[in-house]
Amino acid sequence: MEPRELAACGLDEARARGASYAEVRVVRSEAQNLGVRNGAIATLESPASEGFSVRVLREGAWGFAASPRSTREAVVGAAGRAVAAADALSRLRGERRIELAPNPPQVARWEGPCGRDPFGVSLEEKLDLLRRCDAGLRTRPEVVAASCTMSFLREHSWYANSEGAFLEQRFVRSGAGLLARAAGHGDVQTRSYPMSFGGQFVQGGYEAVEALDLPAHVKRTRDEAVALLEAPPCPAGVRDLILGSSQVALQLHESCGHPCELDRVLGAEVDLAGGSFLTPDKLGRFRYGSDLVTIVADSVSPGGLATFGFDHEGVPAGRWPLVEKGMLTGYLTNRETARAIGEDASRGAARAHGWASFPIIRMVNISLEPGTWDLDALVASTEDGILCDTVKSWSIDQMRLNFQFTTEVGWEIKGGKIGRLLKNPTYQGTTPEFWASCDAIASRRHFVLWGIPQCGKGNPMQIAEVSHGAAPARFRGIRFVGP
Amino acid sequence: MLEKAEASLLAHRALEAAKADETEVLLVSRRTEYVRFADGLPTQDGSVEEFDLAIRVRTEGREGKASAGSTEEGAVRAAAQRALASARARPPDPDLLPLPGAATYVPKNDFAEDTAAHSFPAKAAAIATAAEVARERNLRASGRFLTEAVSSTIVNSRGCAAHHASTRASFAVTALSEDSEGWCEVTHHDVARLDPRAVAARAAEKGALGRVPRDLPPRRIRVVLEPPAVANLLFFAATQAFGARSVEEGASFLVGRFGERVLDPRITIEDDLFHPLHIGAPFDGEGMPARRVSLVEGGIARGVVHDRASAARHGTTSTGHSLPQPNEAGPLPTHLVLGSGDKTVEEMVRASKEAVLVSRIHYANLIDPRTLTVTGMTRSGTFCVRDGALAYPIRNLRFTESLVQALGRVVAIGGRRELAQAFFGGDFVVPALSVEDFAFTSSTTF
Incomplete structure (x- = not known):
């Protein structure tokens, strides 16, 4: 069945079986994953997926069912299973029924940007680029593993609900990266370009891969991995910290994005991911960071992995502050949680992984507004500090307060000058104190919208693609954990 | 299905x-x-x-x-x-x-x-x-x-x-x-x-016992890790040490140490899908029969798991541990079993003058593959043990510890094993462990 017909059939069946609200999502996706590792093509695969889900409300409880079979029989069956599940679970809810914030239904189409279609670029061209980079990374004997990867995704989805919405959306996502792992002196060290987690990803076409200019960064990636083997470990102590923009992105992700998810705040994720220290009583009153810290959520930034026309509840994309001049001002919401805290409308952060997952609150693009500093001036004005870059290890407690992060690389700063290379720089802090110590943010010239295609949340786990815009920033008096 | x-x-x-x-x-x-x-x-x-x-x-x-x-x-x-x-x-x-x-x-x-x-x-x-x-x-x-x-x-x-x-x-x-x-x-x-x-x-x-937690200053102290906490630590050994690729690339702590004592002599680790608590198919991602593999026996490094390609490189045979081919990860043990001892958690507590009881570990992550240095938070019930009894609940602590070193400071191993999952996934059949001088490095406010 075609998506429109499938959706109509699912909505009709759900209503006929007593659903007070119903929605159907149909998703078709195609991906291409390529990887060259140590001279061999380690990954060359083309997964495709198609399926649909039906979500209903009956007697104030959710029911959800999904199937990869695009047939009338399958959608009728799924609608029946969803209603039956809601029926069974509604008895637990009693009078505490789920209600949704209003959302005027829309009929619309949206398509993300794509210059050069990555699926139209020959495999030969892509593999040749990866093989050249892999060979370059392995020209020093200390490099025991080189990994060069590319990944592309094309998704086409349809959404319809019983309120009259019908939405069609398409996007293409592209990305690539390099990794060199060196071993020697009883140690193993890794360097990545342009960041960890497989590199940089954007909504867009193959031009995004070309813009990374991977071959130009092979030598530095390789040499820094090797140099780290003999670098001294980052010493323990309290110093100023300058984070590179991709590490600021991780900081935003873990210590702002996740704790601002209102489902976490209200306890819906406590069984695995945890809760949040940003409880509703703090909204508008809590000092999250210094006056310089303004963090914005948006689903409209060009190239963002969480940029869309409408979320998976049909709520239109938008832009709003989570933290404004250091004060907590907003949350990431869906229709259910927006209603629960008395907001007029959802912010539009309900997203599901593929067709088989229940939409939950996911980060959109979460970005730190840039400041005015030039990075060189930032370093020059730092007397005793460490410049840390590229995520290596990350851990944070279930309320998103105590964190400890390690970066791939650090450079000592003494008297305003970059000095020796340091391995395993590990810093530890508590979220509001850390952001309160932010006293300088680099300018828009240094701002990068980093794409992270594998944020995990939910139980069963779902993967979401998100972006974080950031420029390098300085934090005063941070505790470094020694070796 | x-x-x-x-x-x-x-x-x-x-x-x-x-x-x-x-x-x-x-x-x-x-x-x-x-x-x-x-x-x-x-x-x-x-x-x-x-x-x-x-x-x-x-x-x-x-x-x-x-x-x-x-x-x-x-x-x-x-x-x-x-x-x-x-x-x-x-x-x-x-x-x-x-x-x-x-x-x-x-x-x-x-x-x-x-x-x-x-x-x-x-x-x-x-x-x-x-x-x-x-x-x-x-x-x-x-x-x-x-x-x-x-x-x-x-x-x-x-x-x-x-x-x-x-x-x-x-x-x-x-x-x-x-x-x-x-x-x-x-x-x-x-x-x-x-x-x-x-x-x-x-x-x-646990929820009732944990009410009104107090602070305990972070430091090195004996720890009693319940099975879910042990599973979250063992995850990093599985992904970073016990697969052939980790050894080939110099990342495993087992490199050059096969046949040597690498952990406490009471520690035995196998990959064994056929343990009655484990769940899964008796064949791997390229159709090879799954085999039980001894990884550490009595503290001595014995082996790693192989797929057909790594086995060919090492002149041995596949152990049936391939992920679907081709893949970047190499062969991995997906059904680890940590050998049991003879103590109950209660006995481990009774035998401790001062210790921390950890019920569960949250969001642990690897800092150094060669030493399996891991940092993470305690969660879901952390208790101060004094003079052989649970003294009071404590606020959660962060640890930063080498698993290799910790498994050389084992005090006691639990007699009962359970199937537990790690935060990042995977099944582990593990007992409780008591370990001396476990490094807690910071604390949180709840």
Whole structure:
């Protein structure tokens, strides 16, 4: 069945079986994953997926069912299973029924940007680029593993609900990266370009891969991995910290994005991911960071992995502050949680992984507004500090307060000058104190919208693609954990 | 979930759809039903049917792969064509091994009809029980009830043909007060072996005991790690040390130390799918029979797991630990078992003058692969032990510790093992452990 017909059939069946609200999502996706590792093509695969889900409300409880079979029989069956599940679970809810914030239904189409279609670029061209980079990374004997990867995704989805919405959306996502792992002196060290987690990803076409200019960064990636083997470990102590923009992105992700998810705040994720220290009583009153810290959520930034026309509840994309001049001002919401805290409308952060997952609150693009500093001036004005870059290890407690992060690389700063290379720089802090110590943010010239295609949340786990815009920033008096 | 006859038919049809020198088809079908709940109320649920049909082809010494989330003829044919197109785009690979032929598999019985048929009303009843148990102790119950039936079928053009169906049931309860959290999760292939009231009671006991936590300054101190905490640490050994690739690339702490004592002599670690608590197919991602592998025996490094490619490089045979090929990770142990001792958690507590009891570890992550230095937070009940008894609950602590060193400072090993999951995934059959001088490095405010 075609998506429109499938959706109509699912909505009709759900209503006929007593659903007070119903929605159907149909998703078709195609991906291409390529990887060259140590001279061999380690990954060359083309997964495709198609399926649909039906979500209903009956007697104030959710029911959800999904199937990869695009047939009338399958959608009728799924609608029946969803209603039956809601029926069974509604008895637990009693009078505490789920209600949704209003959302005027829309009929619309949206398509993300794509210059050069990555699926139209020959495999030969892509593999040749990866093989050249892999060979370059392995020209020093200390490099025991080189990994060069590319990944592309094309998704086409349809959404319809019983309120009259019908939405069609398409996007293409592209990305690539390099990794060199060196071993020697009883140690193993890794360097990545342009960041960890497989590199940089954007909504867009193959031009995004070309813009990374991977071959130009092979030598530095390789040499820094090797140099780290003999670098001294980052010493323990309290110093100023300058984070590179991709590490600021991780900081935003873990210590702002996740704790601002209102489902976490209200306890819906406590069984695995945890809760949040940003409880509703703090909204508008809590000092999250210094006056310089303004963090914005948006689903409209060009190239963002969480940029869309409408979320998976049909709520239109938008832009709003989570933290404004250091004060907590907003949350990431869906229709259910927006209603629960008395907001007029959802912010539009309900997203599901593929067709088989229940939409939950996911980060959109979460970005730190840039400041005015030039990075060189930032370093020059730092007397005793460490410049840390590229995520290596990350851990944070279930309320998103105590964190400890390690970066791939650090450079000592003494008297305003970059000095020796340091391995395993590990810093530890508590979220509001850390952001309160932010006293300088680099300018828009240094701002990068980093794409992270594998944020995990939910139980069963779902993967979401998100972006974080950031420029390098300085934090005063941070505790470094020694070796 | 596809039954054996239908899955085999569909897999063989896909095999024929690919006109290649060699072809492999791996078909996984899954039916998952779950309910999540918070404060006793259902918040999410799902009844989800999924297929993953992967076709790997070889033509003129070149390999390509594609997959379809469907078993429909058009989708399968398209996947076969994409796999062939991928193969033709690459140069020949001189290291490519022929696909394996037919093999004999040790049967594993981990399919339970009552799990496959478990209903939403039955899940709702379990959740109501958990809410009631928690309420009796002025706690709020959250959690998840999941049941799943999975069938895996692998066939190839050299005669390999294997099929396995398994089930999984998991009930997890978090019991919350204003200042404490207790948790318990039990997983078994047979839902009849789950006792929702017992799971909830265990979570509620921890939640009640954890009220009014105090600060304990972070420092090195003896620790008693309950099985879920041990599983979260062992995850990093599984992914960073016990696969052949980690050794080849110099990242494993076992490099150059096989035959030597690397851990406490009471530590024995195996990968053993056939342990009665483990769940999974008795063959790996390239159709090789799964074997039990001794990794550390009496503290002495014995071996790592292999797929066919790594085995060929090392002059040995596959241990049946391949992920679906090709992959970047190399062979991995996915069914670790840590040998048991003879103590109960209570005895470990009684034997400690001063210690910290850790119920669960949250969001641990690796800092250094060679020493398996890991940092993470305690969660769901952390207690100060004084003079052989639980003295008081404490606020959660961060640890930063080398697993290799910690497993050289073992005080006692638990006699009872359980199946536990790591935060980042994976199943582990593990006992409790007591370890001396465990490094807690900072604390939090709850």
